[in-house]
Amino acid sequence: MSRDEYSYVGKSIPRIDSRSKVTGEALFTADLKLPRMLVGKILRSPYAHAKILDVDVSKALSLKGVHAVVTGKDTAGEKWGVFRYTRDQQLLCVDKVRYVGDEVAAVAAVDEDTALEALSLIRVDYEELPGVFDCRSAIEPGAPLVHEDRPRNINVAVKIDVGDVEAGFKRSVLIREDTFAAEEDSYFMTENYAVVANPHADGSIEVWMPNASPHTKAKALSNALKLPLSQVNVRKITIGGAFGGRSDVFPAEFIACLLSLKSDRPVKLVYDREENSIATRMGHAMITTIKTGVDPDGAVLARDIVSYLDGGAYSSTGPIATSVPYLCHEQAYRLENVRFHGYRIYTNKPVRGMIRIHGRSFACGIDTQLDMIADELGIDPVAIRLRNARRPGETTPTGSYVASCGMVECIEKTAEASNFLEKREKRPPNRGIGMGINSVQTGFPLGIRGGSQAFIKFHEDGGATVVSGVVDNGQGNDQMLVQIAAEELGVALDDVRLISADTEVTPTDAGSYSMISTFGGGAAVKAAAEDARAQLFEVASEMLEADPSDLVARNRKIFVRGAPDVGIPIAKIVRKALILGRPIMGRGSFAPDVDQRREWISNPKGQLSQAFSFGATVAEVDVDPETGRVQALEVACAQDCGFAVNPMLVEGQFEGGVAMGGQGGMLGEEHRWHQGHVLNPSLLEYKIPIIKDMPAITPIIVETIDPGGPYGAKEAGMSVAMSAAQAYCNAVGNALGIYFNHYPLTPERILDAIEHKKPGIQTAWELEPARIIKSE
Amino acid sequence: MKKQLLSMTVNGEEVNLAVTPNTTLLEVLREDLGLTGVKEGCAEGVCGACTVLMDGNPVRSCLTLALEAGGADIVTVEGMATGGNLHPIQQAFIEHGAVQCGFCTPGMILASKALLDRNSDPSEDEIKTALAGNFCRCTGYRKILEAVSAASTGHTEPRRKE
Numbered sequence: 050m051s052r053d054e055y056s057y058v059g060k061s062i063p064r065i066d067s068r069s070k071v072t073g074e075a076l077f078t079a080d081l082k083l084p085r086m087l088v089g090k091i092l093r094s095p096y097a098h099a100k101i102l103d104v105d106v107s108k109a110l111s112l113k114g115v116h117a118v119v120t121g122k123d124t125a126g127e128k129w130g131v132f133r134y135t136r137d138q139q140l141l142c143v144d145k146v147r148y149v150g151d152e153v154a155a156v157a158a159v160d161e162d163t164a165l166e167a168l169s170l171i172r173v174d175y176e177e178l179p180g181v182f183d184c185r186s187a188i189e190p191g192a193p194l195v196h197e198d199r200p201r202n203i204n205v206a207v208k209i210d211v212g213d214v215e216a217g218f219k220r221s222v223l224i225r226e227d228t229f230a231a232e233e234d235s236y237f238m239t240e241n242y243a244v245v246a247n248p249h250a251d252g253s254i255e256v257w258m259p260n261a262s263p264h265t266k267a268k269a270l271s272n273a274l275k276l277p278l279s280q281v282n283v284r285k286i287t288i289g290g291a292f293g294g295r296s297d298v299f300p301a302e303f304i305a306c307l308l309s310l311k312s313d314r315p316v317k318l319v320y321d322r323e324e325n326s327i328a329t330r331m332g333h334a335m336i337t338t339i340k341t342g343v344d345p346d347g348a349v350l351a352r353d354i355v356s357y358l359d360g361g362a363y364s365s366t367g368p369i370a371t372s373v374p375y376l377c378h379e380q381a382y383r384l385e386n387v388r389f390h391g392y393r394i395y396t397n398k399p400v401r402g403m404i405r406i407h408g409r410s411f412a413c414g415i416d417t418q419l420d421m422i423a424d425e426l427g428i429d430p431v432a433i434r435l436r437n438a439r440r441p442g443e444t445t446p447t448g449s450y451v452a453s454c455g456m457v458e459c460i461e462k463t464a465e466a467s468n469f470l471e472k473r474e475k476r477p478p479n480r481g482i483g484m485g486i487n488s489v490q491t492g493f494p495l496g497i498r499g500g501s502q503a504f505i506k507f508h509e510d511g512g513a514t515v516v517s518g519v520v521d522n523g524q525g526n527d528q529m530l531v532q533i534a535a536e537e538l539g540v541a542l543d544d545v546r547l548i549s550a551d552t553e554v555t556p557t558d559a560g561s562y563s564m565i566s567t568f569g570g571g572a573a574v575k576a577a578a579e580d581a582r583a584q585l586f587e588v589a590s591e592m593l594e595a596d597p598s599d600l601v602a603r604n605r606k607i608f609v610r611g612a613p614d615v616g617i618p619i620a621k622i623v624r625k626a627l628i629l630g631r632p633i634m635g636r637g638s639f640a641p642d643v644d645q646r647r648e649w650i651s652n653p654k655g656q657l658s659q660a661f662s663f664g665a666t667v668a669e670v671d672v673d674p675e676t677g678r679v680q681a682l683e684v685a686c687a688q689d690c691g692f693a694v695n696p697m698l699v700e701g702q703f704e705g706g707v708a709m710g711g712q713g714g715m716l717g718e719e720h721r722w723h724q725g726h727v728l729n730p731s732l733l734e735y736k737i738p739i740i741k742d743m744p745a746i747t748p749i750i751v752e753t754i755d756p757g758g759p760y761g762a763k764e765a766g767m768s769v770a771m772s773a774a775q776a777y778c779n780a781v782g783n784a785l786g787i788y789f790n791h792y793p794l795t796p797e798r799i800l801d802a803i804e805h806k807k808p809g810i811q812t813a814w815e816l817e818p819a820r821i822i823k824s825e
Numbered sequence: 826m827k828k829q830l831l832s833m834t835v836n837g838e839e840v841n842l843a844v845t846p847n848t849t850l851l852e853v854l855r856e857d858l859g860l861t862g863v864k865e866g867c868a869e870g871v872c873g874a875c876t877v878l879m880d881g882n883p884v885r886s887c888l889t890l891a892l893e894a895g896g897a898d899i900v901t902v903e904g905m906a907t908g909g910n911l912h913p914i915q916q917a918f919i920e921h922g923a924v925q926c927g928f929c930t931p932g933m934i935l936a937s938k939a940l941l942d943r944n945s946d947p948s949e950d951e952i953k954t955a956l957a958g959n960f961c962r963c964t965g966y967r968k969i970l971e972a973v974s975a976a977s978t979g980h981t982e983p984r985r986k987e
């Protein structure tokens with residue numbers, strides 16, 4: 050069907066949740082207030098690495114107004130990890146603390162002042178241990194071990210080896226090896242993390258917190274609390290952004306539950322900004338060495354990559370985080386011979402997770418090096434990308450078939466919209482233009498939680514309620530589901546109510562963190578609506594004396610195709626169905642067509658994701674060589690999102706992606722450190738873009754209509770964030786004639802590179818390469 | 826700490842309550858008056874999520890002591906709509922897709938109101954200056970800018986097509 054034939058999908062319709070957000074009615078977790086609710090607070094480790102000798106909570110317990118205190122003794126060292134083999138984070142530390150901020154004890158009291166006073170009364174005896182604070186020193190033989198059973202502090206080692214890399218290098222006319230580094234970045238979603246737990250007399254517990262998958266949170270809590278899954282009810286709540294930082298399970302939600310069970314009262318625990326930065330997740334620091342061999346036309350014949358990711362104290366999503374930068378790259382570019390060694394390394398720093406621009410050093414390194422190769426060969430940046438870009442119908446090196454792919458179109462459209470080649474030729478001094486391209490997965494193999502299901506019930510007046518496990522982190526998933534349901538049911542948008550992301554009621558869903566909400570959750574709702582519609586057609590066909598296959602549902606009516614005037618109102622059919630004892634109840638599900646045998650470390654081959662999105666961004670910047678300041682002038686960004694269910698929302702994702710990935714992510718966002726202490730955990734010192742920083746943005750939606758997605762839709766929002774980082778990086782480099790290899794490009798780094806500018810085609814800094822770690 | 830009496834007008838209604846001198850306006854609005862549209866994002870005056878209007882001027886309620894608001898006229902986002910009708914700025918934010926997660930939205934709307942009440946037809950630069958102290962992590966600010974220009978008198982027709 051073409052876009053014009055749809056009533057709702059493909060249209061820029063304002064979001065159903067925006068009214069409650071502009072009036073202040075929308076409740077976020079910290080806004081919740083329950084009768085008898087207590088305030089929870091967590092005592093954190095002041096040391097980066099220390100043994101816990103003793104924890105004495107007696108004074109805190111006897112303080113008036115304190116209702117519960119918990120320590121590692123209450124949890125028996127219960128551990129969390131995304132995979133069975135990565136369960137390494139004690140939900141409350143028992144024997145050792147591994148980063149500044151690690152959870153040691155917690156209290157629940159009548160008010161915040163009492164809770165804080167109680168924390169100050171807890172005495173912890175520590176024996177400080179030497180720590181490790183960067184990848185290179187952490188893997189030195191003899192370095193202190195963050196986890197005693199992990200030699201050389203290697204948390205995860207991923208190895209991928211496809212084709213014949215050595216033979217590819219032999220055939221190459223040009224081989225380059227360069228090393229790229231990036232520092233830690235952070236989410237800085239505007240809402241700080243918070244959790245509310247509410248225990249009930251029947252043994253169940255309700256929990257609210259910002260999350261990217263209520264069902265995953267419920268499962269982890271049910272395991273840790275040893276409660277049946279049906280009794281851990283993670284509720285829907287408005288969420289103030291995620292960007293990858295709400296995917297994992299945090300000790301705080303477990304602690305809030307423990308405190309509430311112990312005190313038998315609701316407990317609310319709200320993080321301050323500093324806690325949100327250090328005690329949820331942050332982005333990895335990363336070093337990547339890339340060796341690439343090409344033919345005379347710039348086609349890549351072989352590539353060999355080694356990455357070190359500074360993972361912090363615990364595994365978190367480690368195996369995924371280590372693999373994804375490589376996987377995005379193998380999707381974006383055609384490669385026959387490629388090798389990747391990725392190491393996630395433990396350090397005594399806060400825990401790292403996936404972030405919207407995960408793997409800056411990897412993605413920007415690939416693109417920067419490609420520009421260097423193009424320069425050596427005398428090819429332009431657009432041509433070398435087109436030469437190597439992924440095409441539809443191809444298979445990635447690790448075996449994912451790419452059914453739809455608009456990479457070439459994204460490259461061509463952004464180049465054209467920005468007038469790339471001409472601007473690159475005729476540049477005023479210190480002005481530069483650069484391009485980045487990337488690709489993102491739409492879902493991962495996640496076993497029983499990889500799919501999505503949905504139900505639809507009808508009300509007697511023809512309205513419908515959709516029940517889906519999909520969570521909305523702010524991106525507009527609720528709106529997406531409602532548009533799809535209304536489209537298929539033939540009712541008005543206002544007729545559709547949505548119950549979502551409440552684990553007591555909603556069926557399971559993969560969560561938003563693997564970018565599969567539209568592809569999977571949207572598909573399940575579409576199927577449920579089709580099912581409900583088929584039931585409506587059955588009843589209507591008797592009333593209209595027509596074949597169900599000739600019927601159409603539209604404008605709250607069902608009619609025979611071509612005769613909209615003699616239709617029957619849906620409400621009437623719903624009532625008729627009730628009388629006939631055949632109530633309309635739609636049921637739909639989605640299971641991704643991926644290779645469930647694929648495993649991140651033990652078996653990194655097979656279909657990873659059913660669909661992939663592709664994106665290209667061009668950025669144009671002015672650099673002030675005196676101050677090192679960069680002014681972004683214009684950005685053109687394109688993404689193949691399959692089909693834009695709501696173009697206005699997709700554009701919003703692109704624009705937010707440029708801000709977070711390019712403007713912030715490449716020009717200034719990084720954490721600074723003293724040993725294991727974050728020096729800039731607050732918004733005052735960690736600079737995220739403000740409205741004045743932003744350039745003009747031209748969003749370009751490319752649609753390839755993926756055969757597996759609802760209406761052809763796939764992921765929208767991440768590819769632009771990533772390609773924007775790469776584009777900004779190359780634009781600044783182009784302005785100064787410098788190939789930057791240490792990110793982000795702060796004024797200090799830019800000035801340093803200008804001062805030490807090297808002749809020829811070389812990276813700005815000579816960084817020690819990441820090498821294969823032998824004693825694996 | 827001894828409590829002191831505080832009288833102020835909040836969203837058109839007079840309120841009288843006793844507060845300790847170290848209580849912030851943010852705490853009073855959120856905790857005592859249940860106006861949770863006032864958000865706390867940083868508690869140090871940086872993010873603008875806690876913006877409210879005090880006698881028409883945008884202030885950071887996290888840095889304002891409650892007692893400083895004595896006698897003042899306070900408007901929070903809950904006071905923007907009248908008789909069930911949204912304020913044109915609220916309407917424009919909805920129509921232009923300027924709301925994603927919505928956490929920054931109350932502060933953005935109030936900062937925009939303070940601007941438009943003073944200058945009903947601001948330039949793009951003037952809008953940017955007025956909103957420079959309000960962080961949004963989701964939108965890239967583009968649609969917020971569009972919404973505020975659309976709500977100004979210079980643009981009676983919404984700019985966005987479709």
Ligand code: FES
Nearest residue numbers: 866868870873887
């Ligand atoms: S909470 Fe007041 S400025 Fe951030």
Ligand code: FES
Nearest residue numbers: 926929961962963
């Ligand atoms: S909409 Fe999320 S911070 Fe602005």
